Amino acid sequence: MRNTRPVAKGESIRHIMRDVFLSRRRCLQVSALAGCSMLLGSRASAEEPLPAGYIRPGPVTAPEAKQLRSLLEQLAKTPRRRDFKSVPMILDTPDFWDAEALDAIIAYHGSMKQLWDNTEIGSPWLNLMRNSLNTQVFSFRHPDFLEVSATHGSALLALCDQTVWDKYQLATMAGADFKTNTLIEAKHLPIDIAAHEDPKSVFGPAGNTIPALQQRGVVFMACHNAIWEHTAKLLEKGINPDRLSHEAIAAELTNHLIEGVVLTPGIVGTIPELQQAGFHYAK
Helix, strand or coil: CCCCCCCCCCCCHHHHHHCCCHHHHHHHHHHCCCCCCHHHHHHHHHCCCCCCCCCCCCCCCCCCCCCHHHHHHHHHCCCCCCCCCCCCCCCHHHHHEEEEEHHHHHCCCCCEEEEEECCCCCCCCHHHHHHHHHHHHHCCCCCCCEEEEEEEEEEEHHEEEHHHHCCCCCHHHCCCCCCCHHCCCCCCCCCHHHCCCCCCCCCCCCHHCCCHHHHCCCCEEEEEEHHHHHHHHHHHHHCCCCCHHHHHHHHHHHHHCCCCCCCECCHHHHHHHHHHHHEEEEE
């Protein structure tokens, strides 16, 4: 995978424990994270190869969020296929999308879950999701709250890495506010749950980035139909440096989705599946 991990690969529980004396609540959080690190450590000690596209789950979740942690661990071990040479207009077999990861999300048994229908890259979509997450977790005390971004339209461009932004000049499609894909830039922000009132932490406006929200357990879903349509626009503009077919360019954009993204066969068609499973719709 060429994508940027939302959590540094070499991060360990020792790094987190340096703040252990800040508060009793922080101690509980670190203890919970230790269990996850021990599980990961056991894999390393046994020298078992990690699955392709292995993604570490976000560490910024409350210790009591057991169901959410379980889902994040499951998604972390679910590989994403990103070696396509060509993809069709309509995905008619599950091997073309992240079926295993999508099925796990639909089957999530947490009592509170929400999907956001996000279409505009320049809208306050990340801010709205952050505010919703803060309210559910800290105000209404739903630590297992699962938030999903159903991402299509121009917002889909935010889920593509900088490599294809440069190659296919995606900034020209994203709007004047985006010379680069700033929404995927990882920032070193305070993640102490006990200090969640800090506006400069991952819980404040500084956390309005995709990696920051992924750290907190938000799942971003990508729309194949949007990829196909963006590819058509690139061809209309004559932006095709390798003179590839429509199917091949769409495959390349798919292969350059950032790490952690769950590819769907089409967001508009996936939303009813999520609603039927109990996800509350928000736009």
